Amino acid sequence: MKKTEELIQSAGQAGSGACDSFHATIEFIGKRWMGIIIYHLLDGPKRYHELAAEIDGISDRLLTERLKELEAHGFAVKRAVPAGRKVEYELTDKGYAFEPVIRSILTWVKQNGSCTKDRT
Amino acid sequence: MKKTEELIQSAGQAGSGACDSFHATIEFIGKRWMGIIIYHLLDGPKRYHELAAEIDGISDRLLTERLKELEAHGFAVKRAVPAGRKVEYELTDKGYAFEPVIRSILTWVKQNGSCTKDRT
DNA sequence: AAACAAGCTTACTAATAGTAAGGTTTATTC
DNA sequence: GAATAAACCTTACTATTAGTAAGCTTGTTT
Numbered sequence: 001m002k003k004t005e006e007l008i009q010s011a012g013q014a015g016s017g018a019c020d021s022f023h024a025t026i027e028f029i030g031k032r033w034m035g036i037i038i039y040h041l042l043d044g045p046k047r048y049h050e051l052a053a054e055i056d057g058i059s060d061r062l063l064t065e066r067l068k069e070l071e072a073h074g075f076a077v078k079r080a081v082p083a084g085r086k087v088e089y090e091l092t093d094k095g096y097a098f099e100p101v102i103r104s105i106l107t108w109v110k111q112n113g114s115c116t117k118d119r120t
Numbered sequence: 121m122k123k124t125e126e127l128i129q130s131a132g133q134a135g136s137g138a139c140d141s142f143h144a145t146i147e148f149i150g151k152r153w154m155g156i157i158i159y160h161l162l163d164g165p166k167r168y169h170e171l172a173a174e175i176d177g178i179s180d181r182l183l184t185e186r187l188k189e190l191e192a193h194g195f196a197v198k199r200a201v202p203a204g205r206k207v208e209y210e211l212t213d214k215g216y217a218f219e220p221v222i223r224s225i226l227t228w229v230k231q232n233g234s235c236t237k238d239r240t
Numbered sequence: 241a242a243a244c245a246a247g248c249t250t251a252c253t254a255a256t257a258g259t260a261a262g263g264t265t266t267a268t269t270c
Numbered sequence: 271g272a273a274t275a276a277a278c279c280t281t282a283c284t285a286t287t288a289g290t291a292a293g294c295t296t297g298t299t300t
Binding site for chain 1: 122123124127140141142143144145146147148149150151152154155156159160162163164193214217218219220221222223224225226227228229231232233234235
């Protein structure tokens with residue numbers, strides 16, 4: 001049995017169906033800034049401008065876009081904060097369930113160092 | 121202490137340095153097709169055309185580009201297969217160390233279903 | 241009431257990805 | 271042994287996505 005098949009088996013699914021879900025998922029969370037946004041939301045609910053301040057280099061345009069996508073895919077909910085026209089974003093259970101993924105990446109970084117940003 | 125700080129602590133690093141490495145790493149592996157290529161290479165060494173055949177939808181151009189990036193960042197090595205002008209790509213230890221990340225994503229998929237590809 | 245901040249949106253440019261074709265070297269087939 | 275095909279790229283071009291900068295609206299502060 002191939003290693004990839006074992007991985008899929010251990011994840012409890014068989015065949016290309018699992019692979020497709022995996023593909024869709026990894027491409028979704030691989031979108032630029034997505035992982036970092038999820039990472040920061042693991043802290044708990046945050047306001048738009050908090051995220052904007054914490055995530056160095058992200059633009060309003062993409063932060064808004066990514067937050068909308070997180071909402072649309074059920075990773076996060078947007079909530080109006082009472083008293084004021086402020087909003088807050090919070091991960092859903094589905095979103096919080098991503099913590100092990102983030103954690104495993106942090107572990108990898110610890111053991112293997114970073115990826116530099118330079119292109120070949 | 122914030123959750124993100126705890127995550128960083130548990131990964132054995134402190135401050136924004138760890139966050140930057142994390143950022144660089146997640147953006148690198150988040151590039152389109154990168155995760156899927158790594159996933160397929162977890163099987164062991166593979167030829168170019170094997171990857172091309174297994175990864176549905178990828179083009180020669182991007183497969184070549186991603187493989188070069190994996191090489192340049194020390195995730196994989198390219199080897200000439202003796203007898204023939206064939207090449208083979210194999211993950212390095214650094215690359216194989218990514219298995220837990222892939223595994224955690226598969227676990228997430230099992231528990232939470234896929235992300236559909238449709239945009240909002 | 242003037243000025244400022246939050247949370248977007250819009251318009252435009254730059255970078256990245258997708259598509260299709262072709263090129264070169266090796267293997268295969270007639 | 272010439273023709274064909276397959277492996278492994280490369281190039282040129284289009285389409286999609288990201289980055290930059292400005293502005294707009296509602297609400298808050300002074």
